[in-house]
Amino acid sequence: MQSLPRLVIEPAVRRALEEDLGLAGDITADAVIPPDHHSSVVMAARKPGVVAGLDAAELAFTLVDPSIRLTRHADDGTAIAAGDIIATVTGPSRALLTGERTALNFLGHLSGIATVTAGVVRAVxxxxxxxxxxxxxxxxxxxxxxxxxxxxxxxxxxxxxxxxxxxxxxxxxxxxxxxxxxxxxxxxxxxxxxxxxxxxxxxxxxxxxxxxxxxxxxxxxxxxxxxxxxxxxxxxxxxxxxxxxxxxxxxxxxxxxxxxxxxxxxxxxxxxxxxxxxxxxxxx
The missing domain is CATH 3.20.20.70 (Aldolase class I)
Structure with missing residues (x-):
């Protein structure tokens, strides 16, 4: 489906990150994780539904660190089953952990809306x-x-x-x-x-x-x-x-x-x- 322009999405994601980072940043990740450590993580569905919000989730990571790469295994509008991997994300471990909650907040919220909408669409x-x-x-x-x-x-x-x-x-x-x-x-x-x-x-x-x-x-x-x-x-x-x-x-x-x-x-x-x-x- 047609994506929203980045200019529409970015202000909301940036505000969410600013809210989460506060005035001192992610003091937990900065204290616990070495600065040169890199990781690969997956975003996976715990329940079946319909995906929406991958652009916002990706921005939540790349605004923290532009070197992060998100590989999609499902597109917005795709029906997924419990356990399905939606995306793989790789990059600096500190940045991945810093962007995690904001990315999941957008992806979970928007996918929830897509999921209930799909249910009513099926009903009619x-x-x-x-x-x-x-x-x-x-x-x-x-x-x-x-x-x-x-x-x-x-x-x-x-x-x-x-x-x-x-x-x-x-x-x-x-x-x-x-x-x-x-x-x-x-x-x-x-x-x-x-x-x-x-x-x-x-x-x-x-x-x-x-x-x-x-x-x-x-x-x-x-x-x-x-x-x-x-x-x-x-x-x-x-x-x-x-x-x-x-x-x-x-x-x-x-x-x-x-x-x-x-x-x-x-x-x-x-x-x-x-x-x-x-x-x-x-x-x-």
Whole structure:
């Protein structure tokens, strides 16, 4: 899959290393390991999952010491089994140990997101519905976390508030009505900007469709209500289901005929994929 530009990844990795190194560096590795010692280590999966975040992991090592070399045995987006070696890393032993935790933090976190995304994608296979994430991301890590969703076979919703107009319940409450909110959005949005509106009921959906929008977010609706909503829209807008959707319920939601299923917990609650770093041998 297409990698993120280094300019996008490096600031997050650099901040993480600065946080971990503090003001005195890795005093343990510097005290215990001879400065001229070199090692080979492997990053291996403790549990099955989907890999994501190898570029960030590699940067965590090479920003500490550019002479470190990481050889990949799996690519981002690859399904792996427990025990599989994801990458071999060689270089100065002090630097390997200094970068270890930051590299594993990124690789485990992003692989966890890719893994749960892949599970939901499997649950809706054959329905025509796509799984997408939301803006419920870790501050500073949005680009990486949304990348991990793509590695798991999902897609991305907005990256920022500037991407598109999404009129939600509080916008509607303050504006006074769905119709008023949509009309104001159309008056102020540029010609390249799409407009989506969140609705909780079929009556709200009818009001939104009467004004004309590009997409409707069907929030917390049952599969039966979603089917009726899809019939009302009748292809005039993209239909997106959201609200408390799990791998167990995603299939029924998808079968209602919606185009998209948006799930916030893909990024904000995915468990880390357990990946470890194991010493293999000295390299001289």
């Amino acid at each position: 296979a054959g329905t025509g519905a796509a799984i997408v994430c939301t803006r419920k991301t870790t501050p500073g890590l949005r680009a990486l976390e949304k990348y991990a969703v793509r590695a798991g076979g999902g897609g991305n919703h907005r990256f920022s508030l500037a991407d598109a107009v999404l009129i939600k319940d509080n916008h509607i409450a303050i504006a006074g009505s769905i119709a008023t909110a949509i009309r104001r959005a159309k008056e102020n949005a540029g010609h390249m900007v799409k407009i989506e509106v969140e609705v909780d009921t079929l009556a709200q959906l009818e009001e939104a469709m009467a004004e004309g929008v590009d997409a409707v977010l069907l929030d917390n609706m049952s599969p039966e209500t979603l089917r009726r909503a899809v019939e009302i829209v009748s292809g005039r807008a993209i239909t997106e289901a959201s609200g408390g959707i799990t791998p167990e319920t995603a299939g029924d939601v998808a079968k209602a005929g919606v185009d998209l299923i948006s799930i916030g917990w893909l990024t904000h609650s995915a468990p880390v994929l357990d990946i470890g770093l194991d010493y293999r041998d000295a390299t001289g």
